[in-house]
Amino acid sequence: MLAIAADSGADATYxxxxxxLRLLVILAILPLLARWLRRASD
Structure with missing residues (x-):
């Protein structure tokens, strides 16, 4: 994604x-989702 942003002239830092942020949110939500799915299957 960073390469595409740099190539298109977008702000690479942003x-x-x-x-x-997207990665951190996924890593934070994944354990909660796994617990919820485990409870839902019981």
Missing amino acids: VMAVQL
């Missing part, structure tokens, strides 16, 4: 920050 794109990198958004992608990092």
Whole structure:
């Protein structure tokens, strides 16, 4: 994604920050989602 942003002339710092935030949100939500799915299957 960063390469595409740099190639298109977008602000690479902003794109990198958004992608990092997206990754951190996914890593934070994934354990909660796994617990919820485990409870739902019981």
